Amino acid sequence: MIERIKQFTDSTNFNKAFTVTLAAVLPVIILAQFDLFRTGFAIAIGAVLTYPADIPSSLKHRAKGLLAATCIVTTCTLIINILHATTATVYPFVFYPIVLLMVFFLSMISVYGQRATMVSFSGLLAIALSTGHVQTSDNILQYCGLILGGGLFYTLVSVIFNYLRPYRYTELEMADCLKLTGKYLKQRGHLWDIDANREKIIEKQLYLQVELNTKHENLREVLLRNRSNAGNSNKNRKMLLVFISLVEVLELALSTSFDHNTLQEKFSDHPKVLANYQTLVYNLSSTLKKIAKSLNKKKKYTSKHKLLQDLEAFAKAVKEYEETVDNKNAAETISILRNMLHYAEKQTEKVKVIERAFTTNMSFKDMQGRDRDVEKFLTPEYYPFHILKENLSLSSTIFRLSLRLTVTIALGFIIGNIFTLQNVYWILLTVIVIMRPGYGLTKQRSYQRIVGTATGCxxxxxVLAVLHQPIVIAVLAIILMLLGFTFTAINYRIGATFVTIFVVFIYSMLNPDIIHVIKYRLLDTAIGAALAFGANHFFFPSWEFIQIRVFLKKSIEANVAFLKEITDLYNKKGIVPTSYRVARKNAFIELGNLTASYQRMMQEPKGKQKQQPQIYKLAVLNHTLLSSLASLGTYTQSHKTTKASKAFNVVVQAVIRNLELAVNLLENTDSTEISPEEKEELKARFTELKEIRAKELQENYLVDEENFRTKMQEAQLIIEQLVWLNNISENIVKSAKQLEVVK
Incomplete structure (x- = not known):
């Protein structure tokens, strides 16, 4: 229990919650001593409204985001109060349209990415809160100044905490990344079980990739921006080396695709071979998980598994197999085993690099130029107007969300005024907090918000029925505020419960009629949740079956770009260019986005899960395609390959043509299939490649046996991957044809 508490208080979510709690509570406590409670409370509001924009990055970008949020929060508060003060006579006809325009505009700036989304969220919260706490004309500037001060104070506290623990966020994210990568490897190991449910395992791998993509993006943001802005500290370089190694571990894992059923049959008389291989994979997975655990607990890592001995045991099993079978008849099987051994060696090497990073004082020889041009992997931070302009259409998810949110806020105002509710802004806050672009998440948060609020009330x-000491209630409110902010990101229902208790405690100190506070809190929350849930169903809904075609298209296009980079590398040889690694990263990200879109679709009503089997099939085909590409790319990087034949390039071009045809089908644009003449040439090229391979296999009289083995291995893998790529691309085209346009 003590260990769990330590881990909880050391988490990123707890630290962020502690930062905002300190920044909000400190001014209240200090100024209350001078009878300036309301002044301190206004500063606290400014701090809390700025807090959502505090997302990890380099110190420079983090500070910029917080300052932008502070300015937007202050400006929104100022505009709302001035509008209310100056338009009293024509209040409904001027005030509401301008407020709704502000809501729409702030929601639209989410098109610029995660940081912009959170800055937008801060502004929207400020609008909602200001409508319920309007100031008199004399107090407007003073109040807005205090809100500004609160935002600046939170920024200062956040920066100070960053200096106190500059690397802890990176360590925690790295630990999560290590743990998830270990889980991914374990799933790869499960594929070798005789009774394995391989379809279910592949589905789990897809979902793990979604989580890994998020972790990779977070680590790129903090590691690469810190590298470019703050130089190369040893700590940062070590973490960067580990991160690069983890990305390569994932690519290697994805690149090893085998026909497990066939191999199980072929090795049924030699179970030791596959058993040793599976043991190594499991131990690689366990090693990464144990490193993650030591990093989480800030303890020195001690290696438990003897990975080199496991690798040696597998190599020995392969050698014993070769000695007991007829090499001529089992040439292909032996070649597959050697490919597996090569993969095992490379994977063990990379995991050992990660182990050394946490057990020795590294000299960073393992970098060997692997961090070259890493800044190109970052998403550029610029905000051109044309992106906003391009999203001003119903085809944009953000535009639909902005319209939906604006209409729902308008309904919240109307309902609040018709029924003269006590705190209309609670309805608005509930709508803003709950509403998300997707139906599934909005539905889930609506339910969690209502349950959490009811439980909290x-x-x-x-508690208030038996407890009447203001000081004790105030201390409990601070603790509950801390827990509420922490759990909001972990478990929204529990977070909503703590926040509700905290809000009721605060109001109990200001208003003794607590029954009315609780009643209106419940009522307003229920109305807000119902509005948000209903709006996502009826107002400009963004059903995933419409959006998923875009994700399918982007995933295929990213795979095409990756294939082109692999082809260039195979033809030109030499050092792996940065463009190859960027294309690989984009292919992984787009596949993760596609999988996440499919997950969201499965959370929607059954009637909206249109063509689910075809979409799932296309998602799996894209995963298989990326796996095959990664296999081809990994082999090309790690082996000295022969000159690319014309047949190789013809087949690759055919695959690209198929994939481009699939993209056109998804876009519903005119497209032409490969002509019968081209198909005949393609068959001839496959025949040519197979003849080359057969020739290589027959040339067993070569004096240089190692050279023969290398050529045979290359011939087998390249031809198999080309045949496989062509089959996958044809299946993608067939599935894309079956995907009808639905509305």
Whole structure:
């Protein structure tokens, strides 16, 4: 229990919650001593409204985001109060349209990425809160100044905490990345079980890739921006080396695709071979998980598994197999085993690099130029107007969300005024907090918000019925605020419960009629949740079956770009260019986006899960395609390959043509299939490649046996991958044809 508490208080979510709690509570406590409670409370509001924009990055970008949020929060508060003060006579006809325009504009700036989304969220919260706490004309500038001060104070506290623990966020994200990569490897190991449910395992791998993509993006943001802005500290370089190695571990894992059923049959009389291989994979997975655990606990890592001995045992099993079979008849099987051994060697090497990073004082020889041009992997931070302009259409998810949010906020105002509710802004806050672009998440958060609020109100009423000491209530409110902010990111229902108790406690100190507070809190939350949920169903809905075609198209296009980079590398040889690694990264990200889109689709009503089997098939085909490409790319990088034949390039071009045809089908644009003449030439090229391979296999009289083995291995893998790529691309075209346009 003590260990769990330590881990909880050391988490990123707890530290962020502690930062905002400190920044909000400190001004209240200090100024309350001078009878300036309301002044301190206004500063606290500014701090809390700025907090959502505090997302990890380099210190420079983090500070910029917080300052932007502070300015937007202050400006929104100022505009709302001035509007209310100056338009009293024509209040409904001027005030509401301008407020709704502000809501729409702030929601639209989410098109510029995650940081912009959170800055937008801060502004929207400020608008909602300001409508319920309007100031008199004399107090407007003073109040807005205090809000500005609160935002600046939170920024200062956040920066100070960053200096106190500059690397802890990176360590925690790295630990999560290590753990997830270990889980991914373990799933790869499960594929070798005789009774394995391989379809289910592949599905789990797809979902793990979504999580890994998020972790990779977070680590790129903090590691690469810190590298470019703050130089190369040893700590940062070590983490960068580990991160690069983890990305390569994932690519290697994805690149090893085998026909497990066939191999199980072929090695049924030699089970030791596959058993040793599986043991090594499991131990590689366990090693990464143990490194993650030591990093989480800030303890020195001690290696438990003897990975080199496991690798040696597998190599020995391969050698014993070769000695007991007829090499001529089992040439292909032996070649597959050697490919597996080569993969095992490379994977063990990379995991050992990660182990050394946490057990020795590294000299960074393992970098060997692997960090070259890494800044090109970052998403550029610029905000051109044309991106906003391009999203001003119903085809944009953000535009639909902005319209939906604006209409729902308008309904919240109307309902609040018709029924003269006590705190209309609670309805608005609930809508802003709950509403998300997707139906599934909005539905989930609506339910969690209502349950959390109801639970919190019951608990708060029970506590206040027996507890009447203001100081004790204030201390409990601070603790609950801390827990509420922490759990909001972990478990929204529990977070909503703590936040509700905290809010009721605060109001109980300001208003003794706590029954009315609880009643209106419950009512307003229920109305807000119902509005958000209903709006996502009826107002400009963004059903995933419409959006997923875009993700399918982007995933295929990213795979085409990756294939072109692999082809260039195979033809030109030499050092792996940065463009290859960027294309690989994009292919992984787009596949993750496609999988995430499919997950969201499965959370929607059954009637909206249109053509689910075809979409799932296309998602799996894209995963298989990327796996095959990664296999081809990994082999090309790690082996000295022969000159690319014309047949190789003809087949690659045919695959690209098929994939481009699939993209056109998804876009519903005119496209032409490969002509019968081209298909005949393609068959001839496959025949040519197979003849080359047969010739290589027959030339067993070569004096240089190692050279023969290398050529045979290359011939087998390249031809198999080309045949496989062509089959996959044809299946993608067939599936794309079956995907009808639905509305």
């Amino acid at each position: 019951v608990i708060a009423f029970g």
